[in-house]
Amino acid sequence: MRTLRALVAAALLCLVPALSAHAAAADLTYDFENGTTQGWGPRGGGVSVTVTPDAAHGGTSSLLTTGRTATWHGASIAAPFVRGVGYTVTAYARQVSGSPAATIALTVQRTPTGGSTTYERVAAATVTDGGWTRLSGSYLFTAESTDVQLYAESSDATGEFYLDDIVVTPLGDPTREPVASDFEDGTAQDWAPRAAATLQSSAEAAHAGSRSLAVSGRSASWDGPALNVLGRMAKGDKYALSVWVRLGPEATAGRLGLSIERRTGGTPSYERVVSPKEVTAGEWVQLSGTYTLAYDVDFLSVYVESDTGTFPFYLDDFSMKYIQPKPIQTDIPALKDKVPFVMGSALTRPDALGVHGELLARHFSGVTPGNELKWDATEPREGEFTFADGDFLVDFATRHGMTIRGHTLAWHSQTPDWVFQNADKELLLKRLETHVRTLVTRYKGKIAAWDVVNEVVDENQPDGLRRSKWYEIAGLDFIRTAFRVAREADPDAKLFINDYNTEFPRKREALYALVKRLKAEGVPIDGVGHQLHLNIEHPPASSVEATIERFATLGVDQQITELDVSVYTDFVSSYDTIPPELLVQQGHRYKELFDVFRRQAAKLSSVTVWGESDDVSWLRSWPIPRLNAPLLFDDDLQAKPAYWGVVDSSRLAPPMRRLEAPAGTPKVDGRRDLEWDLLPDSPIARVGDVSAGFQARSSGKGLYVLAEVSDPTAGKDDRVTFTVDGTPYVVKRTGSSYAVGWTGGLKAAVRPTPTGYRVEALIAPGTDVDVTVSDSAGASTSWTGKVTTAPAVKLTSAAHRTPVLDGAVDRVWSAAPEIRTATWIQGTSGATAKVRSLWSGSTLYVLAQVADPMLSEESPNPWEQDSVEIFVDPGNGKTKGYEDDDGQYRISFSGRITVGGTFDAGGVKDHVKAVTRTVPGGYVVEAAIELPTITLAPGTLLGFDAQVNDASGTARTSAVTWNDATGRSYLDTSHWGVLRLV
Ligand code: XIL
Numbered sequence: 001m002r003t004l005r006a007l008v009a010a011a012l013l014c015l016v017p018a019l020s021a022h023a024a025a026a027d028l029t030y031d032f033e034n035g036t037t038q039g040w041g042p043r044g045g046g047v048s049v050t051v052t053p054d055a056a057h058g059g060t061s062s063l064l065t066t067g068r069t070a071t072w073h074g075a076s077i078a079a080p081f082v083r084g085v086g087y088t089v090t091a092y093a094r095q096v097s098g099s100p101a102a103t104i105a106l107t108v109q110r111t112p113t114g115g116s117t118t119y120e121r122v123a124a125a126t127v128t129d130g131g132w133t134r135l136s137g138s139y140l141f142t143a144e145s146t147d148v149q150l151y152a153e154s155s156d157a158t159g160e161f162y163l164d165d166i167v168v169t170p171l172g173d174p175t176r177e178p179v180a181s182d183f184e185d186g187t188a189q190d191w192a193p194r195a196a197a198t199l200q201s202s203a204e205a206a207h208a209g210s211r212s213l214a215v216s217g218r219s220a221s222w223d224g225p226a227l228n229v230l231g232r233m234a235k236g237d238k239y240a241l242s243v244w245v246r247l248g249p250e251a252t253a254g255r256l257g258l259s260i261e262r263r264t265g266g267t268p269s270y271e272r273v274v275s276p277k278e279v280t281a282g283e284w285v286q287l288s289g290t291y292t293l294a295y296d297v298d299f300l301s302v303y304v305e306s307d308t309g310t311f312p313f314y315l316d317d318f319s320m321k322y323i324q325p326k327p328i329q330t331d332i333p334a335l336k337d338k339v340p341f342v343m344g345s346a347l348t349r350p351d352a353l354g355v356h357g358e359l360l361a362r363h364f365s366g367v368t369p370g371n372e373l374k375w376d377a378t379e380p381r382e383g384e385f386t387f388a389d390g391d392f393l394v395d396f397a398t399r400h401g402m403t404i405r406g407h408t409l410a411w412h413s414q415t416p417d418w419v420f421q422n423a424d425k426e427l428l429l430k431r432l433e434t435h436v437r438t439l440v441t442r443y444k445g446k447i448a449a450w451d452v453v454n455e456v457v458d459e460n461q462p463d464g465l466r467r468s469k470w471y472e473i474a475g476l477d478f479i480r481t482a483f484r485v486a487r488e489a490d491p492d493a494k495l496f497i498n499d500y501n502t503e504f505p506r507k508r509e510a511l512y513a514l515v516k517r518l519k520a521e522g523v524p525i526d527g528v529g530h531q532l533h534l535n536i537e538h539p540p541a542s543s544v545e546a547t548i549e550r551f552a553t554l555g556v557d558q559q560i561t562e563l564d565v566s567v568y569t570d571f572v573s574s575y576d577t578i579p580p581e582l583l584v585q586q587g588h589r590y591k592e593l594f595d596v597f598r599r600q601a602a603k604l605s606s607v608t609v610w611g612e613s614d615d616v617s618w619l620r621s622w623p624i625p626r627l628n629a630p631l632l633f634d635d636d637l638q639a640k641p642a643y644w645g646v647v648d649s650s651r652l653a654p655p656m657r658r659l660e661a662p663a664g665t666p667k668v669d670g671r672r673d674l675e676w677d678l679l680p681d682s683p684i685a686r687v688g689d690v691s692a693g694f695q696a697r698s699s700g701k702g703l704y705v706l707a708e709v710s711d712p713t714a715g716k717d718d719r720v721t722f723t724v725d726g727t728p729y730v731v732k733r734t735g736s737s738y739a740v741g742w743t744g745g746l747k748a749a750v751r752p753t754p755t756g757y758r759v760e761a762l763i764a765p766g767t768d769v770d771v772t773v774s775d776s777a778g779a780s781t782s783w784t785g786k787v788t789t790a791p792a793v794k795l796t797s798a799a800h801r802t803p804v805l806d807g808a809v810d811r812v813w814s815a816a817p818e819i820r821t822a823t824w825i826q827g828t829s830g831a832t833a834k835v836r837s838l839w840s841g842s843t844l845y846v847l848a849q850v851a852d853p854m855l856s857e858e859s860p861n862p863w864e865q866d867s868v869e870i871f872v873d874p875g876n877g878k879t880k881g882y883e884d885d886d887g888q889y890r891i892s893f894s895g896r897i898t899v900g901g902t903f904d905a906g907g908v909k910d911h912v913k914a915v916t917r918t919v920p921g922g923y924v925v926e927a928a929i930e931l932p933t934i935t936l937a938p939g940t941l942l943g944f945d946a947q948v949n950d951a952s953g954t955a956r957t958s959a960v961t962w963n964d965a966t967g968r969s970y971l972d973t974s975h976w977g978v979l980r981l982v
Pocket of ligand 1: 371
């Protein structure tokens with residue numbers, strides 16, 4: 001940097017021999033104190049430029065321009081600018097007494113080689129005769145040019161004006177220098193309106209200091225203050241941007257965000273640095289984010305906009321700083337050398353540049369463009385194909401010898417509206433055919449595999465097919481057409497059907513049935529892509545393995561296409577910093593997954609992670625903006641525990657799992673009592689052929705433990721060792737058991753099961769537990785963690801009867817036992833309910849008789865209205881987070897229904913009917929909930945809970961449940977009770 005500065009200074013010296021005596025280091029100052037014009041001369045016939053003592057900004061003299069007769073007349077100098085170097089220019093101007101106010105601008109005129117003369121405004125302001133006004137701006141030019149001039153002009157053709165203290169400061173490397181605005185000098189500091197907005201330095205509000213920039217008179221949501229940052233960012237570099245905003249006078253609410261406009265060859269693109277967020281009245285809110293410039297640009301501007309509305313606001317303390325990247329690690333193994341399949345990563349344009357590009361090249365043997373080949377990117381308007389970004393990424397991959405997955409040809413998302421506009425089936429399929437043929441032909445021989453269709457399955461539809469516009473207009477024919485045309489266009493490309501949640505049994509089966517059917521018809525499907533967007537807890541690696549084994553029976557290739565492991569189990573939580581132990585847990589999760597992939601390598605041709613490093617993950621913005629870290633490398637591109645989970649799990653800190661042991665006293669006889677079925681077994685991942693599930697119950701007598709071992713070949717050394725606070729308890733498959741150094745009586749029982757054996761034991765209580773399952777061939781797998789006691793899981797039952805849904809308590813209800821809500825999650829008293837359940841066919845009926853004398857529905861939030869919530873988990877999966885058939889059904893006393901569940905609640909939302917009735921002292925809710933995803937039968941267990949919300953006015957004053965004491969029943973199904981159908 002120093003050398004660059006020195007070079008710049010030297011260049012300036014050559015260009016401008018008459019440097020002012022006041023020029024510091026590399027700054028150029030024209031202060032007109034030595035009596036000369038310091039190189040400035042007239043611009044335009046009849047103009048004269050002189051030094052005068054009549055006015056001065058600093059010192060005793062300034063430069064006076066008179067005799068003007070055109071707006072472009074003024075004072076000019078051979079500009080001290082060097083191509084490729086950025087400058088800030090400041091100056092002070094004042095009208096001669098009697099000249100009206102006018103806009104005075106500093107402008108650069110130059111002639112690019114082979115082009116025509118350009119005029120570029122550097123700074124401008126409204127100037128009066130009443131005082132000095134500061135002009136300030138920055139400037140950079142990149143094209144070879146001649147006749148470069150800096151001049152001052154005025155909107156008033158005849159106005160006379162003074163100039164003083166003109167300072168030109170070259171920026172070292174302009175892309176490395178911070179940019180900042182604080183508006184303390186009373187000017188707009190280079191910010192300019194995007195359209196009609198008025199910008200003014202203002203003392204009405206300030207984030208720091210005493211002034212900010214007031215923005216008013218906006219003509220549209222996108223109109224507002226913009227700062228030209230062309231030349232201040234370099235392609236491939238990352239910048240941290242931050243600005244503070246506050247609502248203007250009279251504005252009471254609004255959302256503001258920070259965006260970038262860039263243009264290449266005149267075509268503008270808009271990108272969000274910070275999505276518009278709520279700005280509370282009277283508060284300063286920070287908008288901060290990072291941006292990586294991924295394009296060659298000829299226009300670059302950062303601006304603040306609202307999502308809707310034209311309300312006024314203030315902005316203050318803007319900064320933009322280059323982020324120096326950490327070099328990538330070169331002393332760790334390349335991922336691609338450590339796995340027996342193509343190791344892929346999604347990438348978008350910025351990921352192929354700088355250190356991100358280096359990381360990709362070092363570790364990955366395959367890539368999938370994350371957005372650049374989608375329909376909205378490749379054919380935004382009918383017949384107008386754009387491949388600049390796609391080509392760029394395909395070239396990058398080809399240069400690095402990577403295989404490329406094309407993603408994706410037909411999808412319901414990121415597809416422009418025109419595709420479906422006025423489309424009957426024939427037209428839609430014609431558009432599809434053109435699109436598929438154009439893309440696949442363009443990349444013939446380059447793209448090895450295409451996701452021909454993406455996310456077409458919906459297991460909650462009777463036929464298992466997503467109700468997309470594609471499907472609604474063309475039925476299955478859109479899939480058939482897409483595959484046929486792709487095959488015709490490139491017979492060597494492998495054609496995939498790609499989807500998420502394929503590791504969940506219902507979705508797995510729906511996709512399986514579809515692939516089987518289409519293959520039987522001769523549709524050229526070569527493979528199935530499993531996206532695998534997982535979370536830290538769920539689902540277990542064993543479900544992924546079951547899916548791979550299932551699809552192998554169809555004789556198709558398989559790929560893992562979009563793997564990531566979110567640190568969240570729900571769609572609302574957010575960490576400020578991610579707990580380090582969670583990242584270790586994630587490392588073990590990746591290990592278990594890659595154990596599966598390695599074991600199944602013959603069935604998998606590639607495994608792709610959806611992004612190379614946490615900083616570029618889509619899970620930073622989906623489903624909500626939040627800190628997430630789902631990938632193998634961190635924000636600084638350094639290896640995470642997740643990386644070591646893939647490469648060398650001996651480098652991971654030991655896992656620390658957690659398990660609750662609810663109160664319980666199962667009989668130790670080797671049989672699986674109902675008691676154990678209330679909760680799912682915690683998985684112990686497969687090693688070799690051995691895997692297991694584990695549970696515990698606490699009681700005064702000790703810890704009851706259960707291990708369900710899957711181990712197909714019996715050997716005399718097969719055994720389970722429970723180590724509690726250092727004492728090992730060994731139970732052999734043969735039935736013998738012992739505890740070394742423990743004198744208490746070990747109670748144990750073993751029974752064979754279809755896939756192995758079951759161990760039940762009563763051992764001493766303790767918290768630090770290790771369960772290791774070993775087989776005679778030497779394979780062993782374990783669970784290590786903390787076991788804590790918890791209240792018993794409540795169990796009730798539903799009788800097999802059909803009530804009339806009318807809000808009246810028919811006789812049939814007396815067939816079911818009554819439970820009461822008595823677990824307070826807010827407050828300690830208030831409305832409660834007596835609840836009973838019945839079932840018949842595929843319907844669950846719930847009756848809640850609520851004691852609540854004062855009823856209110858005033859709050860706009862349904863959970864703050866007097867209401868009953870019923871929680872149903874058809875599989876009793878007890879998962880952290882909702883699966884797609886888990887539902888939270890809320891019925892207000894007046895019969896209003898709201899439904900919560902997984903992200904879109906699509907699998908549950910139309911499944912509830914209810915009738916309510918107010919009665920003296922309260923109300924009655926009678927609800928019918930359809931459960932189409934399972935077969936109801938005597939003995940079926942449902943995860944189940946009930947909650948009563950008590951409202952007073954607009955506030956919820958208490959809430960009480962039957963079983964779940966966590967207050968998280970709306971996010972997490974793991975603490976609901978159990979309902980058994982009888
Ligand atoms: C995501 C991209 O990563 C994001 O940048 C974009 O905003 C939305 O789409 N399943 C898919 C991918 O098949 O195409 C999605 O990619 C992630 C979910």
